[in-house]
Amino acid sequence: MSNQINSNYSRDSNKLLIVVLALSVLMAAITVDMVTPVLDMIGTDLGGSEAQVSWVVSGVALVLAIAIPFYGRLSDFWEVKKLFTIGILILSIGSLICALAPSLSILVFGRMVQGAGMASIPVLSVVVISKIYPPGQRGGILGIIAGCIGIGTAGGPIFGGIIGQWLGWNSLFWIVFSLGLLIAIGAQISMQKVIPTDSEEPKIFDILGGILLGLTVGLLLLGITLADTYGFGSYPTIVSLTISLSTFIALIIRTATAKQPFIPPILLKNRLYLNSVLIAFFSMFAYFSILVFVPLLVVEVNEMTPGGAGMILLPGGAAVAILSPVVGKLSDRVKPKILLIAGLIVMGISTLFMSLFAGYQPIFISIGVLGIGVSFALINSPANNIAVTALSKEQVGVGMGLFQGALYLGAGAGAALIGALLSVRREFMSALNPFYVLNAPHYSDIFLAVTCITVIALIITFSLRNQKS
Template sequence: MTSPSTTTERTGAGVALLSLLMAAILVTVTAGDMVNLMLPAIGAEFGATEAELAWVVTGFLLMFSVGIPLYGRVSDRVSLRRLFVFALLVYAAGSLVCALAPSLYVLVAGRIVTGIGAAAIPVLSIIAVTRLLPAERRGVGIGVVSAGAGIGTAAGPAVGGGVGQLLGWPALFWIMVVISLVLLPAALRVLPDEAPVGVGRIDVPGGILLGLGAGLVLFGMTQAQVSGFPAPSAWGSLLVAIVALVLFGWRTARVDQPFVPPSLFKNRVYRTSILVAFLAMIVNLGGLVFVSLLVVEVNGLTPGQGALVMIPAGIAVAALSPLIGRLADRVGARPLVLTGLTLIGLFSLFLSTFTGGSSPIPAGVGILGIGIGFILVMTTLIGAAAGELPGEQVGVGLGILQGVQFLGAGTGPAVFGVLVSARQQSGAAAVNPFYNGHEGAAYSDVFLAMAAVVVLTLIVASRMRPAAAPAIVTPAS
């Protein structure tokens, strides 16, 4: 087995590695919600209903949330180069299908294929940093990768709205095809081809049950957003998901080498990171989606103009993420996570209070603050979790962490979407007494609900302390 130092030196881990990882994660995460603002145009072209259009987003996110933990586990057996190249090729193929799609059903199929490829990139990027960079540079490396994910999340609506309005929605997918193919030679040159050794067999049935449970949770939540929780497709999917996850837990407790080692969750930092990542992502994605809708529906902007509102958040994330990774190594995870969550909560309240006028500036300020707070939280959490996990559990552990994160990405818009629909139908005034508008009252209530979720997350994150080292007893002389 190649030593880490040799692998790092031979593969040129450093600027070349981080450039590859940041570009790859940027392009794949951007794909997640770049079509959101173009859904009306797609629906008009194909004559699709709102429920049918939801599959353009759901199909991608479904494969994303299911695939991340699976790729994390497989990375313990297959080389990073082979997995990364496979992912880029599948991503390019799916994007090509989307660009040429003659019908909505072909477009959805292409998005599903795209999601299968894209799911590998976030988790493999973090694993590459932890395996190929020396310990003193991992904080910065994780910060750079997190910057790519943060920019991609914030840039999705911006790229989709701007490029889609200018060149049409198929151009979005042509761009993704070109970029993913350009990244292939770099992946072949930079990443090592050695597979990890000394790892037991993979529990395939356990992985299937976990993927089925995660996928059905996401599907049920998105169906609730479109049709409401009373719809059979919503509650039925959630019920089957619970059954699958219960069976997964039962199998985990009974096999010798389960898909997810139970010892992962004995560590308080990792256990807390899982829950905090899920809750923080619910708020972050909810903010990105509903600020995008707010500036179009309430402030009267076009999708292209609305995209400009999201750009400052992406720039801030790009600038701050590497610094956050370095800072986390110095001050520890807990203070930075609590600070980031506080920022998210305060700016959620800001959005709830000041977005009732005609100006989109408060919306831009609010999403900027949420973006800075979120990247502070996630960069720190990923670094803390990676530092806590033993080497043989890094792949599966980070896979579960990022899978939960993107499960939150699907859950947030669905839950808050139900709230927006209910509040718009009621026509009632905003709950926030300081909100000075009326047309956007439903959005004010959503941002207020996000702030409430952050309060819960702060309580959870306050327990994020490493276990105390055992005291050293000095014998009396």
């Protein structure tokens, strides 16, 4: 059956579809970290240690990293409209559980249910766009999606802080619950049926391969998170990382021996696609680390309020929102590699600038965050465009599931590993950056580490073969 858009599919339906996808991605991005400013309120109301309360955030990241590739692979078997709607409804159910949660454990469970539904949104949005819009029109739509991700990621803490302080933390989940129902209705009205592509042989869903991938990614992220709390030498960390390595080896064997493995071997031979996945991982590692640790810096060192700290992120979010649609359209007309190189250079300069001025006037950090926002706008939609273009129609579902999973794995790994580095370097009186002379050397060090991660992504980008999407 054909995946292509029906010729009678109206322009009004197209516009509504874009609105539905943009709103859903915006909601998902906000939902991930909207609770960060109200964790103290949650701890006071429901009890629990700081480490236990942190699972209100890390539990979502863990489930997202596991579930996103599953939704991508399922889109090769199920009709996407139904799958997307089911995901939104699961998110709404999780939000309802969170809003009514009488204890911290129920709240964490509800957040994980949210993550299980939320995981459908980023990957299925890209799958729908890639199968409905031709290559010359995808970039602009992907740019809108990227802009919404940027707004939501940067605006989530601001939204959570203001609404949570005004109406209470439960109100955040009632809002997401209501929006979820609205989006589910909008999807039913606007989304055309996208039928999985027929193949010459019957399709087999590799459940074992999917479980092995989920265990590998989930335990890796869990191990990194535990290392941030207890140290890399702790027993829980070692056990988690060891099992993750074991399941990864089993996944390799399964991929090599199964008739239709969860990860098609042809993807592993697609160098352009693999490089786009690595670029996505490292760039999100850097971007999300900045979003997490800049507020901590200005609260701890500059003694700003949590609300003021959230506003420091506003220039970056505004830059992503304004530039992403423009960059997305550009990626349809110029080589995405050029945009990626420009974005990673801007990101490297911005993080190095922040390494030099960490602890100085917050306006300087805000300038760095603005540069990070510009860079993310230059990176995100071109990387998506390259990945989609590198895949055949039959590979888009699983390929973009793995791609989007790499984004969230990068975000989770970045926050945890940079957090561990911050803890280790906190006791040192001098910075690794020889030009740093201020009073926050540990923050200078983590921004320098993020610069190094950006350089790795830039090296990979230079290795991309020239291509015009």
